[in-house]
Amino acid sequence: MSVNTRYVKYLLGWLIAGTRGGLTRAKIIQALREAPQNANQLANMLKMDYRTIRHHLRVLEKNKLIVSAGEGYGKTYFLSQILEENYALFEEVVKKIWKK
Numbered sequence: 001m002s003v004n005t006r007y008v009k010y011l012l013g014w015l016i017a018g019t020r021g022g023l024t025r026a027k028i029i030q031a032l033r034e035a036p037q038n039a040n041q042l043a044n045m046l047k048m049d050y051r052t053i054r055h056h057l058r059v060l061e062k063n064k065l066i067v068s069a070g071e072g073y074g075k076t077y078f079l080s081q082i083l084e085e086n087y088a089l090f091e092e093v094v095k096k097i098w099k100k
Helices: 003-017 022-034 039-046 050-062 081-085 087-099
Strands: 066-069 076-079
Touching: 003 022, 003 081, 003 087, 022 039, 022 050, 022 066, 022 076, 022 087, 039 050, 050 066, 050 076, 081 087
Parallel strands: none
Antiparallel strands: 066 076
């Protein structure tokens, strides 16, 4: 396991399995893998509060798991290259938390 892979696994473990909002972040990541979306689209799709979605998007973007393009209301979010390359690690972490 490379240093980068180890770091990503640790980061995903902390952000998804180790924090209260991890399940919401996992749902956002899964939705963005299907198609890039803005915060409003995610909120409607996941049936969650817009401000909650915005909070989790900021956390994911700050930790370089997602990236964005555009500004304001039309700002669209995508999975980062790091997460794309390590998506199997994400699935591994999600499997562990959904077993509980």
